[in-house]
Amino acid sequence: MTNTIPTRFTLMVTKSPFDARNAHSALSFCAAAIEQGHSITQVFFYQKGVHNASSLLQPNADELDVYSKWCDLAKKHAINLNVCVTAASRRGVVDAQLAPEPNYANLVWPFTQVGLTAYFEALNNNSVNIQL
Amino acid sequence: MSDLPVLQNPYIVIQTTQAPYSTSDATDSLEAALAATNIGMQVVYIFVGDGVYQLLKAQQSTLISHKSIYKKLSALPMFDVELIFAQTSALTTYHISLNDISFAVSPISDAQLVQICAKATQVLVF
Structure with a gap:
């Protein structure tokens, strides 16, 4: 661990997991920041980034399972994974309340x-913003 | 180069850099600006690069079954987004005039753009 002042980061992910490397970069950034003693206030998924939140993603066997990586990260480090409801519902990424049927x-x-x-x-709360 | 506008309170910058209808970026940046002012943040909204195409008043978006971005933008001041700028070099490149625009947009040089962003608490680019 390095001797740096702990910083709180907020990430905004704007690209879908398999069309760009943004999600990979965001995951790597989170891991590196936590490793160095910083914290992640929240990861916010906006625009096409909301596709990261779909539990129906089915990557090929030789590709990074981005969805599982996000879930592991959130559970291990209690990071909020927030998804813009407007951007998500436009793209068919919906929770049980918005889905036509809960299933x-x-x-x-x-x-x-x-x-x-x-x-x-979160930005107002002295977080440093990283947009990817 | 004219003086920079006085921006005393903390502010965030939202740069909108894409033409209005080929992607959702123009709409998404607008919605982000409205959400930020909704919680009392001061927003500086800047049209950069291809984003200046959003300022064409004569856009006929109904032809592509889309609501007019220009009309939505013209409502920005009503939602407390009053510091609105456009990159002069892009306006010049694309021969777009600010004279016909029905809401206040101030041209800024590239150097002023950098200065405004440098003093912002956050910069978002769409």
């Missing part, structure tokens, strides 16, 4: 649907 929900804990204001409230 169709593909957004489940540790991901949570929130409004965009939740992201800005």
Whole structure:
């Protein structure tokens, strides 16, 4: 561990997991930040980034299972995985409340649907923003 | 180069860099700005690069079954987004004039853009 002042980071992920490397970079950033004693206030999924939250993702065997990585990270380090409800519902990523039937929900804990204001409230709380 | 506007209170910058309809970025940046002002943050909204195409008043978005981004943008001041700028170099490149625009947008140089972003608490780019 290095001798740095602990920083609180808020990440905004805006690209889908298999169209860009943004999610990979975000996961690597989180791991490195935690390793160095910093904390992640929340990871906020916006725009196409909401696809990271879909429990129906089925990557090929030789690809990184981004969804599982996010879940592991959240459970191990109690990180909030917040998904913009408007951006997600537009793209068919919905929790049990928004799904036409509860069984169709593909957004489940540790991901949570929130409004965009939740992201800005975290920024207001002296978090350093990283947009990916 | 004209003086920078006085920005005394902490503010965030939202740069909107894409043309209005080829991606959802223009809509998404607008929604982000409204969410930020909704919790009392001061937002500086800047049209950069291809984003200045959003300022074309004559856009006929109904032809592609889309609501007009321009009309939504013109409501920004009503939602407390009043510090609105456009990158002069992009306006020049794309021959876009601010004269016809129905809401206040101030041109800024690239150097001013950098200064505004440097003093912001956060910068988001869409």
